Amino acid sequence: MLVFSNARLVFLAVPKTGSTAYEQALAPLASLTVSAPPDLKHAPIYRYNRFFRPMLERFVGAKMDVLAVVREPVSWLGSWYRYRQRPEMTGQGKATHGISFDEFVLAYTSRTRPEFANVGAQSRFLRPARNGTAATHLFRYEDQAGLIRFLESRLETSITTRRANVSPGKTPPLMSHVENSLRRTAAADFSLWESIGHNGAYGQFRSSA
Numbered sequence: 001m002l003v004f005s006n007a008r009l010v011f012l013a014v015p016k017t018g019s020t021a022y023e024q025a026l027a028p029l030a031s032l033t034v035s036a037p038p039d040l041k042h043a044p045i046y047r048y049n050r051f052f053r054p055m056l057e058r059f060v061g062a063k064m065d066v067l068a069v070v071r072e073p074v075s076w077l078g079s080w081y082r083y084r085q086r087p088e089m090t091g092q093g094k095a096t097h098g099i100s101f102d103e104f105v106l107a108y109t110s111r112t113r114p115e116f117a118n119v120g121a122q123s124r125f126l127r128p129a130r131n132g133t134a135a136t137h138l139f140r141y142e143d144q145a146g147l148i149r150f151l152e153s154r155l156e157t158s159i160t161t162r163r164a165n166v167s168p169g170k171t172p173p174l175m176s177h178v179e180n181s182l183r184r185t186a187a188a189d190f191s192l193w194e195s196i197g198h199n200g201a202y203g204q205f206r207s208s209a
Contacts, residue, residue: 078171
């Protein structure tokens with residue numbers, strides 16, 4: 001999570017959406033950089049609202065806009081799947097060695113997810129708090145140019161990013177019945193991603209996750 005007090009902007013780090021690359025590029029400009037532990041670095045809306053928002057609004061003296069990036073759900077799960085195939089994951093319960101991508105996604109859609117497929121949901125990460133705290137600017141991961149234009153305008157600087165923490169390899173295609181199951185189970189995630197337009201505009205947030 002990055003906080004830019006002068007720009008009145010908070011950049012939430014949704015996992016597997018390139019947040020590490022932006023952290024490396026923008027940390028020198030940030031008033032506050034939360035890079036560890038993971039539960040704070042990747043603080044979702046509800047955690048931001050509970051622990052960070054009151055402090056920031058008190059000391060900055062204004063309400064902060066909240067920026068986040070959302071990735072197409074199949075691609076997002078593919079990144080998780082490949083990330084957990086790294087050699088250093090060998091022997092861990094979260095590893096996906098010996099598991100096909102279809103098996104990973106079916107496990108994700110199951111009622112009780114095994115450890116290796118328990119990666120949360122982007123719609124749950126960004127679900128608005130009861131007091132109305134929500135992301136005010138959402139960009140698709142696939143629209144890096146739009147995101148950079150927004151950040152350069154808001155932070156009044158030029159930005160260059162380098163790929164970081166990239167999951168190895170390529171994601172295999174899903175069998176049609178597996179993708180159909182995912183689209184039913186993760187309907188809120190697909191709806192959220194599809195609602196995002198250009199320049200951070202998006203439709204009404206709906207989540208039943």
